[in-house]
Amino acid sequence: MLKTSCINPEIMSTLACCGHGDKILIADGNYPIESNTNTNTKKAYINLSHGIPTVTQVLNVLSNTITIEKAEVMATDDGQEPLIFQEFKKILGTEATLYDLNRFKFYEECKKENVKLAIATGEQRVYANILLTVGVVN
Amino acid sequence: MLKTSCINPEIMSTLACCGHGDKILIADGNYPIESNTNTNTKKAYINLSHGIPTVTQVLNVLSNTITIEKAEVMATDDGQEPLIFQEFKKILGTEATLYDLNRFKFYEECKKENVKLAIATGEQRVYANILLTVGVVN
Amino acid sequence: MLKTSCINPEIMSTLACCGHGDKILIADGNYPIESNTNTNTKKAYINLSHGIPTVTQVLNVLSNTITIEKAEVMATDDGQEPLIFQEFKKILGTEATLYDLNRFKFYEECKKENVKLAIATGEQRVYANILLTVGVVN
Amino acid sequence: MLKTSCINPEIMSTLACCGHGDKILIADGNYPIESNTNTNTKKAYINLSHGIPTVTQVLNVLSNTITIEKAEVMATDDGQEPLIFQEFKKILGTEATLYDLNRFKFYEECKKENVKLAIATGEQRVYANILLTVGVVN
Amino acid sequence: MLKTSCINPEIMSTLACCGHGDKILIADGNYPIESNTNTNTKKAYINLSHGIPTVTQVLNVLSNTITIEKAEVMATDDGQEPLIFQEFKKILGTEATLYDLNRFKFYEECKKENVKLAIATGEQRVYANILLTVGVVN
Amino acid sequence: MLKTSCINPEIMSTLACCGHGDKILIADGNYPIESNTNTNTKKAYINLSHGIPTVTQVLNVLSNTITIEKAEVMATDDGQEPLIFQEFKKILGTEATLYDLNRFKFYEECKKENVKLAIATGEQRVYANILLTVGVVN
Amino acid sequence: MLKTSCINPEIMSTLACCGHGDKILIADGNYPIESNTNTNTKKAYINLSHGIPTVTQVLNVLSNTITIEKAEVMATDDGQEPLIFQEFKKILGTEATLYDLNRFKFYEECKKENVKLAIATGEQRVYANILLTVGVVN
Amino acid sequence: MLKTSCINPEIMSTLACCGHGDKILIADGNYPIESNTNTNTKKAYINLSHGIPTVTQVLNVLSNTITIEKAEVMATDDGQEPLIFQEFKKILGTEATLYDLNRFKFYEECKKENVKLAIATGEQRVYANILLTVGVVN
Amino acid sequence: MLKTSCINPEIMSTLACCGHGDKILIADGNYPIESNTNTNTKKAYINLSHGIPTVTQVLNVLSNTITIEKAEVMATDDGQEPLIFQEFKKILGTEATLYDLNRFKFYEECKKENVKLAIATGEQRVYANILLTVGVVN
Amino acid sequence: MLKTSCINPEIMSTLACCGHGDKILIADGNYPIESNTNTNTKKAYINLSHGIPTVTQVLNVLSNTITIEKAEVMATDDGQEPLIFQEFKKILGTEATLYDLNRFKFYEECKKENVKLAIATGEQRVYANILLTVGVVN
Structure with a gap:
């Protein structure tokens, strides 16, 4: 088991390519997730059951793993x-602002080729999708 | 999202082959998991972080998905x-008895070719591995 | 054999990705089925013979496996x-309404990229194709 | 759709290699089916649900497709x-005799390298597995 | 060897998908054949030598294997x-009419995405290419 | 079309590796052919129908393509x-002698790892299999 | 080793598909060669060193292997x-005329989808690229 | 270990194709690197940690391995x-001039199909990306 | 770029599977590295040149990434x-003891199936290979 | 074209792994070459015709590319x-001694798992095969 916060092999390797x-x-x-992200977006199915994980x-x-710019x-x-x-705001802290897009603008952003990873969860709450932009590590 | 208890594509397809x-x-x-299961065992990495999921x-x-015989x-x-x-006993109910094997016997069982699926979790408790035997559906 | 209604590995894994x-x-x-669905649509050939399955x-x-919205x-x-x-109406119940499209509109819908799965049967009746839309599980 | 009795692409191509x-x-x-046939045996999952097909x-x-010798x-x-x-006897007719093997001998035969195809069904009856030997076409 | 007229595994499986x-x-x-059919057309090279097969x-x-509509x-x-x-006419019988297209129209038809299979022969006669349309089996 | 006697791409490339x-x-x-040759033997299915080709x-x-030593x-x-x-003798001429092996010895030879290519035909005559040994080109 | 003039497996199989x-x-x-031919052009790297082969x-x-029309x-x-x-002219003989294109027209021709094979050499002379058109074998 | 300056297998094979x-x-x-180069650009991840290598x-x-023209x-x-x-200038010497492009022009150049290789480093300095054009070896 | 110490995608994903x-x-x-590790050992070629990296x-x-037990x-x-x-001792600290094996014992250990990753460097010093055993993260 | 002596992509990448x-x-x-080397030996077919290359x-x-020890x-x-x-001796110089093995010992050596690369030539002379052992680069 990795000592880092994220221990999933597929998520770690894709994040390392971002x-x-x-x-x-x-x-x-x-x-x-297959229809409304880019064809080349890597999909990580870590979903187990309704509500697991969130x-x-x-x-x-x-x-804890990448810098989130937006x-x-x-x-x-x-x-x-x-x-x-x-x-979301509590976890992101002051590092990144939360922008809200209307539904179709959100889908459009998710289908762009710079979306490198889509993680499938069992989240049951509504309006719970979030699209992160990777920042710079100095 | 499936209406069934398990919603993970890889786990569902492998269980369906058992x-x-x-x-x-x-x-x-x-x-x-890569060393101490069979080479042909399908590995499902749904682990996210320390303790997630258990x-x-x-x-x-x-x-909820398969009959567990042992x-x-x-x-x-x-x-x-x-x-x-x-x-474990509480979840398994009366359907299946729990057998304890010594460490090396357990590894030996896990490396046999009838182990079709190994699911990686973030479980942090010790002695927490469990090896299930699929039963019959009538 | 799975305890769930659908026991086919390929169909279960593709539905789980929807x-x-x-x-x-x-x-x-x-x-x-190869020409009149999307190139990326997963094809499941469970057809055996004329009339098997329907x-x-x-x-x-x-x-029994997914929520059908339309x-x-x-x-x-x-x-x-x-x-x-x-x-069809009897099986779908009140959950989903049946819309009829003319032949070419039907083909057009079947070729869109959100058609994730096409299941080949041995059905011999005419006008027997049906295109389902996946709904939400709460 | 083929005019032949069997219309399944995977089954037809594997039978043609026998x-x-x-x-x-x-x-x-x-x-x-994955454990108790040969690793190189082609698996055809045409199973849909409990009892479909038999x-x-x-x-x-x-x-109707191959000569069955045994x-x-x-x-x-x-x-x-x-x-x-x-x-079974009614379908096979006089062409092939039915041999019964004890359970472990049956498994052993199924794991040999000359088992080229294993077809997964939804059959619910017991003692329902059957292992066919391909004969000669003159 | 299959009892059906066509015994080639690749041709049988592709026809079964049509x-x-x-x-x-x-x-x-x-x-x-690689340039003047569709990129996704399956190519079956059963050609052996000049004139074999025709x-x-x-x-x-x-x-004998599919219904030919055109x-x-x-x-x-x-x-x-x-x-x-x-x-050609003798073999097709009354089932299908023969349409002749000029050379470039013929190539154009051969490159469409509904051309599922191209079979390479050793035929040496000129004007010997033929493009079949699959019909319905009732 | 190649000017050489053999025009089949798969057969030519495999012979070139011998x-x-x-x-x-x-x-x-x-x-x-799949059971009674080596797992790594390349299989070329140029068979079309009963008796085609021989x-x-x-x-x-x-x-015409390789030197046949035996x-x-x-x-x-x-x-x-x-x-x-x-x-067989007429085609081979004086270049190669024909050795006959009993059935099981023949199978045994065919399963050895130096059998690089197996060509499937539609030949219907009995005792018609032939195993060639590649010679030297000076 | 093949008895034919060309003995390279990859070149022979690609030419056989032309x-x-x-x-x-x-x-x-x-x-x-990767940028200025078609993406689907097969590349054969038989180059060894500067000047080998030409x-x-x-x-x-x-x-000696194909008919060259142009x-x-x-x-x-x-x-x-x-x-x-x-x-070039001496090798081609009267079979094919040599056409010269300006540099960009030459690149354009090389990127078309009917360019099936590109052979990488170690040729050091300038203006040494040549693009052949396959003719008919009767 | 190669005697040449570059000893990385993936970098050497990709440069040899340029x-x-x-x-x-x-x-x-x-x-x-995945978003802002061409889809077909080969990616070589030799990055280890922050600042390693530069x-x-x-x-x-x-x-030392290729001629750099620009x-x-x-x-x-x-x-x-x-x-x-x-x-950069010191390493390139007089062989190649350094051109500076504005940020978006640079990205545009990096996404063209003639960019054959992108090497990921751990470089932490800013404005440190460099795009080389391969020259001629006589 | 990851915020973690190791930023290489291949190394991170393989370590996450250990x-x-x-x-x-x-x-x-x-x-x-190809001969003297296990066939299934993942090889990560991050070597660039003589001495880079060490x-x-x-x-x-x-x-910084895994617990090293030995x-x-x-x-x-x-x-x-x-x-x-x-x-080596300075970097490992008190966490892990260094065991020295004779040359052939070392090779033997490196070829076992529990060696999951081999990282190729440009290290030029002698006796510089080191084989780490992954420990437990609590 | 690489500035190094060897310009072949496949040979360079395989040598870099040795x-x-x-x-x-x-x-x-x-x-x-396919029968009398190891199954995992990489084969590089740079052979063009009888006698090309030697x-x-x-x-x-x-x-010029690797150190040859034997x-x-x-x-x-x-x-x-x-x-x-x-x-052979003239090219190898004093760097490596030439050992001669009898035919079957030579084949045996060629089939060992440390034979990483086999290069197919068009060499027509007899006793012309040579097996090199990679040395150390300091």
Whole structure:
């Protein structure tokens, strides 16, 4: 077992291939991960069951592994902020601002070729997908 | 997302290839999964971080998906039963008895060619590996 | 053998990769499955012989495995509803409405990139192809 | 759709690679097909659900496609002939005699390198596995 | 050896993947089969030597295996019908009409994505290529 | 189309990889080519239908392409020489002597690792398999 | 070793897949063979060292193996004919005329999809690339 | 170990496939190497840790292995020349001039199909990426 | 670029697949890495040139990434301890003891199936190979 | 084109994977390279035609690329030294002694797992095979 925070072989190798400006999607259980990411995006299926693991568990681990420069989420139709966004902000800290995109803009971003990794979770909460932008390590 | 208890594509397809008498290993975070299972055993890395997911989370899901006829665990050197065995028994119910093997006998069983799947977890407890035998569905 | 309704390894793993809005085609025996689906659509050849299995057998199993949000079929030229549509409606229940598309619109839908799985059957009845849309599991 | 009795691409191509003395296993739903056939045996998963298709459906199709010289089945422990053996005999006709082997001899035969194809079914009856030997076409 | 007319594994498996409207090219020895068919067309090289086998030998076998709905050939520049067209018509019988296309239209048809199989022969006669359209089996 | 006698891409490339002492099997339609040659032997399926092509057609082409130092055939049980052996001798000329081996010795030779190529034909005559030994080109 | 003029397995198998109108590039040592041919062009690296082998050695061998209908070379900027063109003409004989294209037209031709094979040599002379068009064998 | 300056197998084989005008990128640790080079560019990950190896170490080795005709770097926004450019010039000597491109022009050049190799380093200095053009060896 | 000490994708993914008791070889530039490790050992060629990188650079990075339980080195014939062993001890600290094996015992250990990773360096010092045993992370 | 003596991509990458004690076979045109080397030996087919290239051309290039510690050749039956051995000695210089093995011992050595590369030539002289042992680079 690695001493680092993330211990998954596939996630570690794909993150190691990312550079400044590349993006990582952490997807909830109902996200159409094969259709709504790029064909070349690496898919990591670490989902086990409904609710296992959650998107916030994954975000926590990634924030220890790479520099996160920016994070994008799906805006709700009624403009209300979902509860999970507070958790996102707490984990990201001051390092990265959270931008909300409307649903179709979010999908469009997820299908671009700089999305290098999509991690499938069992997350059951709604509006729980988050798209991270890799920053610089000095 | 599948309506079934297990939602992982790789685990579902490998379990679907198993028959009566085949075996499944749920491994803790320090288990040498590539060395101490058969070369042809399918490895599913759903491990994320230290403690995520646990072996008992996986066992719970598998017990909803296949019939478990028998379960084998590693005996401690001092003959004391680890706490996690109680959890194992509770999940398995009356369906399957728990057999404890000494360490080397356990490894030997895990390397046999009828071990079809090994699932890597982030489990941090000791003596937490469990080897399941698939039963019959009538 | 899995305890779940569907026991086919390839179908289970592909369904597990689907999310909200992805589509599944159950094709009759004469459907040109390689030409009239997307290049990246996974093809599952479970067809054995003329009439084995039928499209309705497959639909029945899938309706136990995923949430079906919508179903599309080919409209006949004379506007008469084929007998098999009654069977489709009975299996789908109130969960999903059946939409009929003209032949070329149906082909067009089947070739889109969100069609993730095409299952080849031995179905001999006419107008027997059905295109399912995956719904959400809460 | 082929005009021939068998319409499955994988089964047809593997049968076409077989010659005199090669063997084909039609396996029931609980048979450990990956463990108890040869590593190089081609596996065809045409199983859909519990009971679909049956072993006898497959046998019927194969008997139209290849010459069957011999057929082997598992003997019961009590020496009673299972009902399904009558169906086997009816389909095979006078072309091939049915030999019964004890369980471990049957497994042993199934693991030999001349077993070229193993077909996974959803058959739920017991003692339903059958191992065919390909004959000569003049 | 299969009891069916066609005994080639690759040709049988590709034909089994074809449906209504898919096309099959039987090419003479000088046809640029890699350049003038679709990239995804399966190529079956059963050619041995100059004149072995002929296109008509292959056509005879295919007509026993699939329903042929239509056949297309290359028209000569001078409008004279090559002798081999008579052989084609005899084999096809009343099942399928022979359409002649000019050379470039023929190439264009051969490069479409519904051409699933191209069979390389050693045919030495000129104007000997034939493009078959798969029909329906009821 | 090549100007050389043999025009098949797979056969030409495999023959080009052979050296002094390597062997080539030309198999009749009922020979179990996958079971009774070496696992690493390249298989070339140029068989089309019953009787197409014959073993002698292939032998004729190979004798123009490589030097044949020796040829082995299966002896009949009654010691009678099959008619096809006369054809073999005529094609081989004085270049190579024909040795007959009993059936099991023949199989044994065919399974050795120096058998580099096995060509599947549709030959229907009996005792028609022939195993060639590649000679030296000066 | 083959008795034919060309003994290279990869070159022989690719030439055997060519038909009328396909093209073959013989490239000198500095030609950017991966960039300036088609992505699907087969590359044969038979280059050993500076000057080994030469383009003319390869041309000589190919002219014994296929019919060459046409040959294209790069014209010099000053209109002077390079010495190597005389060697090309001598090898090609009356069978094929030599056409000279300007540099960019030559590259454009080399990148077309009918260029099936590019052979890398160690040729050190300038203007030494030659693009052959395969003719018909009757 | 090779006697040549560069001893890496992957780098050596890719450089050997390059010709006149092909390009090689040596990337610093934060460069998005998968996104901002061509899909077909070969990636060589010889990076070990922060600062190991440096871009200048790699440049030094490459300048001993291929002829470098031209080198391109990213210009700073303020027009100031980064210190590392002096090192680049010293290694390249008089053989190749250094051209600076603005950031987006540099990315554009790196994504062209003639970029055959991208080498990932652990370089931590900024403006440290360099794109080399392969020259001619006489 | 990862924030972790090791940034190489291949090394990170292979280390993540290791468990308690698995072994990692860091090899010097002359070590026959393909012959004297296990066939299934993953090879990571991060070697660039003579002396780049060194074995100690790699050891330093690995000691930050995994728990090292034991380390084995080659003993000299004359029993003198090479200078590099002092560096090894300094990096390993009190975590792991250094065992020296004679040359053939060392090779034998390196060829065992629990050696999961071999890293090729450009190290030029003698007796510089080191074989690490992965420990437990609690 | 590389500035190094050897310019072949496959040979360079395989040599770069070799270490002290690994072996390289340069084979004449009639050597059975697939049968009489190890299954895992990399085969490089740079042979073009009878006599092109020669074994001595290849030896010359390799002696510039790696350190040759030892060379083995086949002894003649009559004890007479073939002329080509003088050429071998001249190229190898004082660096490596030539050992002659009897034919079967030579084959045996060539089939060992430390033979990493076998290069196919068109050499027509007899007793022309040579097996090199890689030495150390300091």
